[in-house]
Amino acid sequence: MLLIDCPHCGARDETEFACGGEAHIARPLAENTISDAEFAEYLFWRDNPKGVFLERWCHTAGCRRWFNAARDTVTHEFIEIYAMGSLPKSKAAKDAYASAWRRQTASEKAAKPAQKTSGKGAKS
């Protein structure tokens, strides 16, 4: 059973938490038009890497707050735990973020306002 360091409550047993799956899946904005297949990248496609994985956790039986974590799926080591809405800072987690296939998808591009070129992805 994993020991998870809730940023609000401290280290607690895994049974107190719910894993919310892959983090940083940006939700396409309604103002942008994308195809059904492109929308499916957001809706259905999930990463399942062997190694560093950025995922969301919720301390359901505790403070009920969501946070992000970078976890190695092979060793179960938590490399970094960071706030919802922020990006990881450690090198391994940053690399995992940058190299994720999702970064190149149309659905992620559609999560940014149509006219602007900068801006954060909504779901982080």
Next chain:
Amino acid sequence: MNIKSPKQGQMRLSDGGRINRKNPVSFRFDGKTFAGFEGDTLASALLANGVHLVGRSFKYHRPRGILTAGYDEPNALVEIGQGNQQAPNIRATEAMLYDGLTAKSQNRWPTLGFDIGAVNSLLGRFFPAGFYYKTFMFPAVFWKNIYEPIIRKAAGLGRAAKDHHDADRYEKTHRHTDVLIVGGGVSGLMAALSAAGSGARVMLVDDANELGGWMLSENNTTIDGKPALNWIKQTVKALEAMSNVTILTRTQCFGYMDHNFLTLAEKVTDHLPQRPDHLPRQRMWKIRAKHVVLAQGNHERPLIFGGNDKPGVMMAGAVRSYINCYAVLPGRRAVIYTNNDDAYKTALLLDDVGVKVAAIVDQRPTPSSVLVSQAMARGMVVHTGHAVLDANGTRHVGTLKIAAINPKTGDVTGQPFYIDADLVAMSGGFTPVVNLHSQARGKITWDDEQVCFRPSDYHEAAICVGACNGVFDLKGAMTDAAVGGAMAAMAAGFTAEAVMTPAVDEPSMVMRPHVLWKMPSDAVKGQEPKAFVDFQNDVTASDIKLAVREGYHSVEHVKRYTTNGMATDQGKLSNINALGILSDQLGKPIPEVGTTTFRYPYTPTTFGAIAGRDIKELFDTERLTRMDAWHRQHGAEFEHVGQWMRAWYYPIDGETMEEAVNREVKKTRTHAGILDASTLGKIDFRGKDAGEFLDRLYTNMFSTLKIGRCRYGLMLKDDGMVMDDGVTTRLGENHYHMTTTTGGAANVLSWMEEWLQTEWPELDVYLTSVTEEWSVTTVSGPNARKILEALGCSVSLTDDAFPFMSYQDANLAGLPVRIFRISFTGELSFEINIKARHGLALWQHLMKAGEPFGLTPYGTEAMHVLRAEKGFIIVGQETDGSVNPHDLGMSWIVSKKKSDFIGKRALERKSMALNNRKQLVGIKTEDPKAIIPEGAHAVLDPHQSYPMEMLGQVTSSYYSPVLGHSVAMALLKGGHAMKGQTVWFPMINGKKPIKAVITDTVFYDPKGDRING
């Protein structure tokens, strides 16, 4: 000596041992009464009485005896206890004896001595390696009529108690510790001294009845110039005196999971004749340790020869245990069979206590240690470069066939000869216990020098010390453990020092076993005697060879094909021998063959300990409404809805369920009904963006809702499928009250929190679950208004003053309430919310005021009929996660104006609008009395051949007492375009298919006139 009848066993020595001779006890085994002493295990007491035959083997029902003296015992599994305290598969070598203990042997029929199943031995061809897999390939009829009955008889170990209500109590407990030490032998004790000296919280756990481990079985070792037992006693005393040390005996660590989470099973009262009420029988400990020290020692390996499973064949070390710990002689005339020096200690001890050592058979061509010389000096015959080929004897070993061999190839080189013996003490080398280390994903490495695997890399914060780290000599092990204990404490954040290793004197020995994986035999190829590798699973050396011949080369495949190392034993004794044979067959060194995964649990653990107190009424929370007592007083039957207990129906005067429900439905439609709706999920919304958030959550618009008005909403997941529904009311400018389904309340709240926290954190919205703040009573039916008026309501209830889908704060019977005019029955309805604690009072007021108006309590079943008559859906019944609003015929609720809501884009997918999607329709049977079972599938032609082309399934189906016919809803492919068509519902068990016609979903009051009473 105070001996009560029956007489103590004839194989008991007159003195010595760690038993309490002052407390003789009697016990029963297979109906016979025997005597033993407190401090005995069942195994030692049986051996003291000359009983070796204690069970039959798993597959061949071969007679089996006691092989070891500890938890690694594969053979001597027995049933202990009676009635609802009976437990199967207890190792006799672990079961502490108490007065009145009752044990039975397993796997035998009709008696242990004469077992019909032993015929299986003669039917050996039925049970070669992989027989399960091969058997499955036969035609089904063979399986059912021939193989299954045989296998059923043969398979399985002990029986669970016939009475399933376990009389014993179990507990679970959690503990954080700095250092957990698994294994209380000399190494564990040394590690504990070092770790505890630092001030760290230390837990020291051992499976045995007392600390000391293997050293309790040795008689020729001194520490600090005194017998080792003195040092153990003194060290245990020192540790017990330390407040930061917790010692648990009879406690087996059986699991090692991620992040240093370990599970222990403590046998609290298993060893007691009377189990005190205040103690659980067993306790499961869940430990989170900063650092773990594994000091579990090693397992002695058997040697592989024909008949090596016969009663009387024992591990050489176990023989020393029985003599030194229990003062029991396991035989009168012994042969030692070994490939290392350690077994010579057994030879010398046997000689000390007067057992004739008929011969020492040593595979090694030129053994030359002090121990060997000592044995020879005492006149023992040592056959070097020899092997035991076969052990004969029916229920006990009698004669051994021995021959000279080529020590490298194992080929028999000499003329075989025979020696009589009733005890064979064998030693095939030593295997460090790396099981838990491996379970925790630590790596192991092959040690060619010591011929064993030992730990290399750690995955968790842990360290292996002593023999389980491959350090076999006592002084080395103690030093290794002292250092390991200190390192563990330091890793846990303490300043620690390794304690000094005391002076140690033990016989100098060569522990390294001679390597010969091939089984020496002079038999014709293919007719070698059965030589067991895995005793518990009845896997022989030839099974492994057969698996290799049949193409199984991967160690994991061989394990599954032969079942070697599976089941409760998990290969404790057999692993290395199996790998050795495999490596020999494949011509590959062992490290290249690899090893199998060590699985959880390390030793069998009772389900009782794992379940603890989480059984019966404590298994899950039961939630009751404030009106629960009233429902019970009035004879309600209940149903579970999620964790809630809801009144299902209220039978009167012996009514059947059908009669009661029909009455409740009719009365509600003609007069009035009252329902306890307190279980509905209720969520309070506040914040300036509450309306905006609701717009994004629901398919329809809520921000435009006027204060004091209610609106029904449908919630989708982002894939466009219906997730929940309910009525939301605007209580104030930035204040809403949402209701959800009873079962969906917790999910909906978490789901909304997720969107607020992860997707739209900029929204100013606060959600609070208020489900249990409010008791909710629904009064429904044409007389509903009159009843509330009769009770004295502070607000006007007329349609103009209080229209449908509106809400008002009011006083009812002098109590402050929130009244919502909403309806789930289609009748005039008021849903009255009151502070939870007043719920019962209000209910009773309403019942009284309603009496002249025919007010009838109705349960959830009538509620379902009432809503089904109106075609109202229930999420989770009409929907299953693959149903969108269009499928339900509810396109009207999907806003076209809103730019976004959860599920909007997904609903626009082409696949969401296909005509052949399953769509919700009404179903009316031709026979008005026929009620189609929910889940029944619709077909167009009931006479078509199988598999029939199915259109979809019935989701709700009831009899409507008001309409006089059944009503049903179904999800049918393209159903919306099929209204008026006939469909059939084929039935099972030869019943005739039910004919029905597709209709609209609203059966009752389609124009909705009754909503205003």
